Amino acid sequence: MKNSTMTKTIMTLAGVALAAASSAQAGDTEWGGFAAPEFKYANKAASNKGFNVADGAFYVNHKEGHAKFILDIPFAYAASAGTFTLGANKAQAFVHVAYDSGFNWRLGQFDTLHGFEKKDLKDIHFAEAGFLDTHFSTTNTGTSLGYDGGSWGVDLVFANPAGATDHINSTTVALQKKYEYSLHTEWLRGQMVTVNFGIQALNKILTWDAIVGFGFGKVDANLEIVAQTGGASTGFGLLGQVMTDFNDDISGGIRLEYGSKLASNGVNTTGATTDVALAALGYTHSEFAATIGPQFKLSKAMKLKVDYTFDSKKATSAADSVSTHSGVVGAVYSF
Numbered sequence: 001m002k003n004s005t006m007t008k009t010i011m012t013l014a015g016v017a018l019a020a021a022s023s024a025q026a027g028d029t030e031w032g033g034f035a036a037p038e039f040k041y042a043n044k045a046a047s048n049k050g051f052n053v054a055d056g057a058f059y060v061n062h063k064e065g066h067a068k069f070i071l072d073i074p075f076a077y078a079a080s081a082g083t084f085t086l087g088a089n090k091a092q093a094f095v096h097v098a099y100d101s102g103f104n105w106r107l108g109q110f111d112t113l114h115g116f117e118k119k120d121l122k123d124i125h126f127a128e129a130g131f132l133d134t135h136f137s138t139t140n141t142g143t144s145l146g147y148d149g150g151s152w153g154v155d156l157v158f159a160n161p162a163g164a165t166d167h168i169n170s171t172t173v174a175l176q177k178k179y180e181y182s183l184h185t186e187w188l189r190g191q192m193v194t195v196n197f198g199i200q201a202l203n204k205i206l207t208w209d210a211i212v213g214f215g216f217g218k219v220d221a222n223l224e225i226v227a228q229t230g231g232a233s234t235g236f237g238l239l240g241q242v243m244t245d246f247n248d249d250i251s252g253g254i255r256l257e258y259g260s261k262l263a264s265n266g267v268n269t270t271g272a273t274t275d276v277a278l279a280a281l282g283y284t285h286s287e288f289a290a291t292i293g294p295q296f297k298l299s300k301a302m303k304l305k306v307d308y309t310f311d312s313k314k315a316t317s318a319a320d321s322v323s324t325h326s327g328v329v330g331a332v333y334s335f
Contacts, residue, residue: 033058036121038330047324053077055121068096089138102148109141113184114198114209116224126291127305127330130257132239151189157182178203205230218245235262252294260286287313305330
């Protein structure tokens with residue numbers, strides 16, 4: 001029954017996307033998508049997923065004049081649990097208007113502008129995303145006002161912090177009737193060195209984000225620094241990634257992450273005074289992860305990714321470190 005329902009849902013969505021593309025004026029509509037099936041093995045049962053579809057999406061974009069509509073319907077399938085998820089916290093549906101003057105605005109549900117790693121696996125070098133960017137909202141349901149200066153840009157966001165539970169009527173009591181305010185800036189676009197800076201304010205917690213990127217021929221290096229204030233203690237995180245192209249079809253790299261005392265997105269820990277109480281609110285005392293692996297371009301549409309990840313986490317200062325070793329073989333087909 002689950003598989004039948006899943007198949008019908010996918011076919012319905014595909015039909016809607018194709019109908020939208022065919023009914024719109026020629027040249028105004030673009031549609032596509034991707035799927036990222038994988039096999040993952042880990043020495044801890046909680047991370048041992050086996051065969052699954054880690055990520056995927058259907059896209060439909062329509063543009064007329066200065067305005068554009070973007071529809072992004074994500075999906076995933078966990079074979080071990082027999083569960084198919086559609087839409088959920090990564091869905092996008094918004095309008096974007098960009099004027100010749102450089103000013104632009106959005107209205108609807110759209111991906112957060114913060115964080116180094118994008119939300120779709122097709123836009124990430126490795127088979128799975130890292131843990132650091134989970135401390136930002138996945139999407140925002142609201143509006144943004146921005147200015148594009150070519151080599152630089154700035155956006156102001158006022159929104160509900162969207163996600164599986166993080167919204168204006170959240171089942172998370174601490175987030176009920178809360179709004180998110182954020183500022184995001186980009187500098188030196190298209191240069192050898194690029195800089196992004198942003199700040200997210202949610203439930204009296206400020207999460208700061210700075211990203212510096214370096215491009216040297218076939219090598220790209222990126223450093224992300226995250227700081228969090230307003231909770232029980234100051235949180236801190238680092239992400240470093242180096243990627244290189246070995247030839248036209250093979251690339252590879254390494255990603256290192258560290259996080260300490262970072263609260264779950266929007267969960268204010270001010271009232272918690274012990275590590276145990278903080279852990280119950282989603283706080284992690286410290287975590288380190290290292291991912292390494294190659295990527296193979298099999299065609300214009302398909303990539304094969306092979307990852308090894310070591311992750312070590314301490315829930316509290318007194319707890320023992322829990323280490324996880326995992327390997328992933330994943331494919332990404334984009335159309």
